Amino acid sequence: MTLPSTTLPAVVALSAAAAVALSPAVAAAQPPGAFDSVQHSLLLEERYRDYTAVLPTDYDETRAYPIILAFGGYGDSAASYREYANIEQAVDGEAIVVYAQAVNNAWAGAPYAVTTMDEDVDYVRAVVDDVVENYSGDPERVFATGMSNGGGFAAALSCHAPTLVDAVVAVAGAYYNESVTNCRFAQRVPTLLVHGAHDEMMSFGGGYRHGAAYLGVERTLKNLATRNGCVPDSLHERSADEGTTTFSADNCEVDTEILRVDDYGHTWFEDPEAERVAVDFFRRQA
Template identity: 40%
Template sequence: MAAGAVIAAPGQAVAQEAPAPEAAVEPAPAPAPEAPAPAPGPEAPAPGPEAPAPAPAAPEPPAPEAPPAPVAPPVAPGADGEIDLNGRSYVIHVPADYTPERAWPVLVGYSAYRDSTENFRSYSRLRESTAGREAIIVYPRSVGGSWEGSPTAESRPGEDIAFTRAMIDDVAGKYSVDRARVYATGMSTGGGMAMVAACHLPDVFAAVAPVSGAYYTPVNMNCPGAPVSVLMVHGTGDTLMEYDGGNRHGADYLAVPDLFESYAQRNGCGPGRETRPEWDGAERVVAGGCARETEQIRVLGSNHLWWYENPDTTEEIWAFLARQHN
């Protein structure tokens, strides 16, 4: 604190001593006047609403995808070829006029015991017949030269049935197929397999037409009972698979009339049977009142054959099969 200053009690004035005479006291410089505060200028206008951001450009629509190119079938129209399936295979014939714009029937041909697929294809003449122009024909290869239902079979029970179903599905996946018009034929043990197909696959096959069939007892066992159109062609003088039944390879086989009557019952036929001679030495037997057609062609006195005349086996079976459908 400066000398001579007196601190006043609160609420008292402050007295100061007079300055000494010999000392002049310079007056304290007046404080410089404060610069006046600048007058407030006009307020800046309040910001208006922000201009909207430009909308993002709409993405260009994606170019339409080109439709997938049609997959060419593995065997061209008018050609034969072989297709592998599940460790087995089948030979296929595609009609020359095949087009995917319409659905085509399928005819399955089963070869005889110890017969090659190619040999059956040759002598059955299915390719060269009306069937070869109007249907896709498939020839499944057997296991060990035989088919299930026969005592000579090397396939397990149900194996040939499963392969047949898979084969039809495979053909339908590659070609335009009429699933209501799938048929089977076969010679001898292959004819027996056609009847196995009729027995166990009535949902697949609309009709079957076995020739000189080997009808061992299992070919007609445990069938679900749905009707299937049947034409059986057999010689009454067959010495290999006798018309009236017998035993071969240590196993019984059915008489043709007994198997025929079994299908007449399955197909809801009435009691009447009409026999019509239609060829020199052969006759047709027709069951009447059936839900599905049930017929025989009996070649009188003839042996274990695939006939080319009286009757023309190939044309007769196709004329029957082609009019059937599920």
């Protein structure tokens, strides 16, 4: 099965203020499993920013591949997030997986981040442009996922840069106010928030951490649901399976959902496997 095409417009061009200078690609160390990966450095506003792209084992430069952007949690490097996220195994050669590198291992929107939202969004635009130019990435099939702070940033992309991503899956997301409020309404973005019912670090119901308030999962989805054409403030239980419950907003134009993992806390889930939940959601988007 291939990840489906979407009808969403291509990525917005990088602003002149964030002009990019590219260094040559460098082959990354290969983990067990023999996926091919490359590393690039981009110069943005006098700061070098890196990313690692994991290519399909049968990579064909004449084929256009979906791009899955992957953002680690606070303290995760691109390499350490890749070690546990296993997203390239879940896509099984159907997409290019990009493990993005945050400055000081923290993404914008959180109180501990040293970058602004505009700076990190410009970085992501530059990464997408680079993958499209050098590795046959498809700018009309760009998906984003992440863990904790990275999950909050994936949701922030759908909020603040909706023309950049075609769907997002946030896992155990840190939904600080800056990340998921004052959203732009340029287009609909299918959204899935995956969260443990017993998350003590980023509570399902919201709270206060690192000196700042963060939104609960339901409030976050309702904010994003308004952008997706859903009935305002609507949310209902749609289905329940062993260990999980799915909630969705009403009359949405695109999928807008919560998957609550009932017996888990703050983690990249193993049951169900977070990477496969994310990839399956991306496959559903037509």
